[in-house]
Amino acid sequence: MERSEAELIAAVLKGDSASFEPLVAKYSPRVFATARRYARRDSEIEDIVQEVWLKAFDKLKTFRAEAPFEHWLMRLAVRTCYDFLRGHQRNRESSFSEISEPEEDWLERFVADPGSAAEDADAARLLIGRVLEKLSPSARLVIQLLEIEDRSVKEIAEITGWSVPLVKVRAFRARGEMRKILSRITQDKYL
Amino acid sequence: MNLAELQEKLIAAARLNPPDDRVPYAFEKRITALIAARSAADRWLFWTRGLWRAAASCVAVAVVCGAVSFFVPATADNSKDLSQDFENTLLASVDQADVAP
Numbered sequence: 171m172e173r174s175e176a177e178l179i180a181a182v183l184k185g186d187s188a189s190f191e192p193l194v195a196k197y198s199p200r201v202f203a204t205a206r207r208y209a210r211r212d213s214e215i216e217d218i219v220q221e222v223w224l225k226a227f228d229k230l231k232t233f234r235a236e237a238p239f240e241h242w243l244m245r246l247a248v249r250t251c252y253d254f255l256r257g258h259q260r261n262r263e264s265s266f267s268e269i270s271e272p273e274e275d276w277l278e279r280f281v282a283d284p285g286s287a288a289e290d291a292d293a294a295r296l297l298i299g300r301v302l303e304k305l306s307p308s309a310r311l312v313i314q315l316l317e318i319e320d321r322s323v324k325e326i327a328e329i330t331g332w333s334v335p336l337v338k339v340r341a342f343r344a345r346g347e348m349r350k351i352l353s354r355i356t357q358d359k360y361l
Numbered sequence: 362m363n364l365a366e367l368q369e370k371l372i373a374a375a376r377l378n379p380p381d382d383r384v385p386y387a388f389e390k391r392i393t394a395l396i397a398a399r400s401a402a403d404r405w406l407f408w409t410r411g412l413w414r415a416a417a418s419c420v421a422v423a424v425v426c427g428a429v430s431f432f433v434p435a436t437a438d439n440s441k442d443l444s445q446d447f448e449n450t451l452l453a454s455v456d457q458a459d460v461a462p
Contacts, residue, residue: 187396194389199382206380216385223392224399284366294374301371318375345368352364352371 175239182230194223197240201247207314208251210299218254222247248311248329255307269355273297277356304351309344316341 173181173192181189198219205218225246233242269277276293279286287294302310315321315329316337323341327334385391449456 187400188393190396191389191393194392198384198388202384203380203382206382216388219388220392220395224395227396280367280370284363284370287370289370289373290377291374294371295378298371298375302375313372317372320376348368349364352367356364356367 176235179230179233179235179239182227187227190227193226193239197243198223200240200244204244204247205251207318208255208310210303214254214258218247218250222250225250245329248315249331252307252311252330255310259307269300270296273300281356301348301351301355305344305347308340309347312337312341312344313348316344 173189175193178189178193182193201219201222202215205215205222209215209218222243226243229246233239270293272291272293273296276287276291276297302313305313311330312326315326316323321329323334323337326332326337330337332340
């Protein structure tokens with residue numbers, strides 16, 4: 171008979187570490203999807219997810235079961251991703267000269283006629299990935315959660331541990347930072 | 362160029378492309394093995410930490426004893442008396458044999 175999540179957690183807390191495996195199997199897809207939003211290389215993604223699970227195991231006794239385990243775990247995952255971003259800030263230093271030809275074509279199409287540049291194009295996906303990589307860690311986190319995942323300010327405050335006013339300030343700055351990066355790309359290419 | 366529109370378009374592009382959620386083969390086994398290996402290592406860590414602490418406290422006691430014997434001045438030089446007393450005690454039977462006729 172399959173054990174419930176609460177039973178598995180209770181068993182882990184009693185010292186049965188094997189009971190942790192079904193939890194890892196169940197939630198790893200979500201944790202991997204979250205890690206892929208912040209890291210690109212497979213090795214980095216696996217490192218992040220591994221760290222999330224080890225932290226989850228170590229901190230399991232702090233899980234109060236007031237909210238679902240998944241929420242607690244995702245909060246841990248997002249915070250681990252944020253730590254990863256802060257630890258890899260140097261990677262943001264590269265220039266925009268490395269923009270690929272399809273990305274340049276997409277931008278040219280957008281300049282000529284904004285409506286003709288499709289959002290579902292691979293080039294647009296690559297370009298937004300590049301722009302997000304140039305953002306500061308806090309700006310990237312806010313843009314990701316607020317704009318891309320469409321979460322509320324209150325939710326972001328809960329996930330990150332920041333206050334609501336701080337999230338608002340960081341969101342405002344993040345939008346400005348993103349616009350600055352976009353203007354740098356377009357200045358490099360079209361002015 | 363309208364940067365706000367470009368920003369909106371790119372964010373829409375990101376929304377349309379959610380990251381994939383595939384998990385490497387047997388990833389959960391890897392995590393469980395890692396946790397098991399870590400707790401075994403933790404046990405060794407417990408002993409090594411304990412032994413290092415014991416060694417450190419032994420060194421501290423030795424240093425304190427050394428410092429005390431080095432810096433504290435000897436009050437009275439009764440070492441001669443002690444050696445004399447020791448010798449007298451040890452040779453008491455011989456002395457008595459000499460005295461006896």
